[in-house]
Structure formats: structure tokens, C-alpha cells
Amino acid sequence: MQSIINDIAEQMAQSPDKGIVASYIPQLAKIDPNQFAISVALPNGEIYSAGCAQTTFSIQSVSKVFTLTLALGKLGESIWSRVGREPSGDPFNSIVQLEHEHGKPRNPFINAGAIAVADAIMQGHQPKETLAEIVQFIRFLANDESIVIDEKVARSEVETGTRNASLAYFMASFGLFENSVDAVLGTYFHHCSIAMNTHQLATAGLFLANNGINPSTGYAVVSPQRAKRINALMLTCGHYDGSGEFAFRVGLPGKSGVGGGILAIAPGKASIAVWSPGLDVIGNSKLGTEALELFASKTGWSVF
Numbered sequence: 513m514q515s516i517i518n519d520i521a522e523q524m525a526q527s528p529d530k531g532i533v534a535s536y537i538p539q540l541a542k543i544d545p546n547q548f549a550i551s552v553a554l555p556n557g558e559i560y561s562a563g564c565a566q567t568t569f570s571i572q573s574v575s576k577v578f579t580l581t582l583a584l585g586k587l588g589e590s591i592w593s594r595v596g597r598e599p600s601g602d603p604f605n606s607i608v609q610l611e612h613e614h615g616k617p618r619n620p621f622i623n624a625g626a627i628a629v630a631d632a633i634m635q636g637h638q639p640k641e642t643l644a645e646i647v648q649f650i651r652f653l654a655n656d657e658s659i660v661i662d663e664k665v666a667r668s669e670v671e672t673g674t675r676n677a678s679l680a681y682f683m684a685s686f687g688l689f690e691n692s693v694d695a696v697l698g699t700y701f702h703h704c705s706i707a708m709n710t711h712q713l714a715t716a717g718l719f720l721a722n723n724g725i726n727p728s729t730g731y732a733v734v735s736p737q738r739a740k741r742i743n744a745l746m747l748t749c750g751h752y753d754g755s756g757e758f759a760f761r762v763g764l765p766g767k768s769g770v771g772g773g774i775l776a777i778a779p780g781k782a783s784i785a786v787w788s789p790g791l792d793v794i795g796n797s798k799l800g801t802e803a804l805e806l807f808a809s810k811t812g813w814s815v816f
């Protein structure tokens with residue numbers, strides 16, 4: 513395993529086209545694109561890393577996997593009255609479907625869907641309380657108390673997030689929100705701004721590769737059926753309008769973020785986190801996807 517990922521990191525370092533860092537969040541535009549990391553966490557507790565696996569990055573939309581998991585824990589299946597389970601085929605920040613579909617977002621991974629999930633998990637609490645719960649949950653999954661929100665990134669998102677505000681107000685206009693739009697947006701922007709490294713992220717995803725059980729604690733985070741379903745959503749919706757392409761090239765459930773991170777799950781085998789900040793035109797990590805494609809072909813791991 514170590515030599516497989518060393519080879520991949522070496523190949524990625526030599527790649528001439530590293531993609532383009534997200535610029536619509538000013539704080540992310542400052543990140544050096546010449547960085548790459550990969551970590552592979554196995555259910556037996558072994559973890560292998562190559563590249564800058566101790567460098568933290570903004571997990572952005574990868575956080576939506578954890579907020580969905582929390583929402584399922586709090587609300588059970590009733591969360592599906594707030595958000596759908598179909599791929600959107602549209603960009604992550606698109607508003608078009610909301611008007612025809614009564615303000616109900618297609619899935620929990622597009623921005624509108626994750627904002628609706630944030631509203632659902634708040635249950636009348638303040639953003640601070642909800643965020644403390646989200647961060648605590650991720651620390652527990654990663655078995656690492658040092659994980660925090662990057663306040664600079666969060667502020668940068670609050671200051672420039674007019675599209676997300678539009679999505680939130682549009683959904684609220686259907687009478688669907690239980691909390692104030694400002695409070696929901698504050699929660700959403702801050703959970704997207706959680707900073708992690710690939711070592712922490714791969715560890716946090718292990719429950720999805722291990723029938724819902726966190727192997728470091730032996731604690732059942734979710735039932736095996738729920739783990740399967742979260743993986744199914746990652747496969748079909750985790751890369752937005754690039755989900756089909758990711759399934760075609762990599763063949764594993766995956767969730768990307770505009771910070772350049774991707775969490776991929778090989779059920780029964782491993783949780784894999786990659787990070788490279790340069791993105792493709794859809795907004796998914798360019799080298800991260802290439803690295804996972806190589807990894808899947810070298811290991812033969814696939815859900816197909």
C-alpha cells in the first residue's frame with residue numbers, strides 16, 4: 513500500500529496541469545496549488561499516507577457527508593421530506609430546480625440541499641451550539657480533538673456568499689425553514705470551513721467503509737444499512753454534475769469539496785482521503801480525481 517501511494521504522489525507532483533484553485537471564496541484563492549496529499553485508512557487501524565498529509569485544508573462540501581449523517585441520526589428517515597435523493601445534473605450552486613420542485617433540493621450534497629440539512633439539524637438551537645455538535649462529531653469520527661473551524665475561511669464565505677444566501681432565501685420563501693435564514697447560513701458556512709488534513713479525513717470516513725462502525729472506538733456510528741445508503745448518495749450525487757464521470761473513472765463513492773479534498777470509500781476495504789487544491793471546471797479536485805482513478809486501478813477496488 514505504501515509504495516502504491518508513494519508512486520501516485522510522485523506522479524501527481526510531476527503533473528503539468530494541476531487545475532485552478534477556487535476563487536469565489538477569496539480565502540481559498542490564496543492556497544498554493546502545488547500541494548498533494550493522500551491517506552488510506554484501513555478498518556484494522558493501519559493508515560498509510562503520502563504527500564503533505566499533515567497539512568490542513570478547508571474540507572468545504574466534504575463536510576456535507578458528516579452533516580447528513582448527523583441529520584439522519586437526529587431526524588431519521590423524515591429528513592427525506594426536506595431533501596431528495598436524486599442527482600441534480602446541475603452545478604453545485606444551482607438554483608434552477610428549486611422553483612419547479614417546491615423549494616425541495618434534489619439531494620443533500622448540492623449547496624441548497626446542505627443548507628436545508630443545516631436548518632434541519634439546528635432544531636431551534638443557535639449556530640454556535642449546532643456547530644459545536646458538528647465539530648464534536650467530526651472529532652469523534654477522526655479520533656482527534658484538534659480539529660477546528662478556520663474562522664478566516666468562514667468569514668470569507670459569509671462576506672461573499674450571496675449565491676448561497678439566494679438559495680436559502682428562496683427555500684425559506686416556501687415556508688420550509690424552521691430557523692432564521694441568517695442562522696442557517698452561519699451554520700452552513702462554518703461547517704464548510706472546518707479544516708482537516710487527509711490523515712484526519714480518511715480516519716473520519718472509516719465508519720462508511722466498515723458497515724457503520726468506527727473501528728478506532730468500536731462504536732456503531734450508523735447502522736450497516738445507513739452506511740450503505742450514504743455511500744450510494746456519495747456515488748450518485750457526491751460530485752454534482754460530475755458524479756457520473758467520477759463513477760465512470762474511479763468507481764467508488766466519493767464526496768468532493770472546493771477546497772480540493774475528496775473523501776472516497778471502498779466499502780469493506782478502506783476510507784481514502786486525497787487533497788490537491790486545483791479544481792477542474794466542475795469544481796472537483798483535478799489531481800485528487802486523477803489520483804483516485806490511479807489508486808482504484810492499481811488496487812482493483814471498485815463497487816462495480
Ligand code: DON
Nearest residue numbers: 572573604704768769770795
Ligand atoms: O457553499 C459553497 O459554495 C462552499 N462552502 C462549498 C461548495 C463546495 O465545496 C462545492 N464542491 N466542490
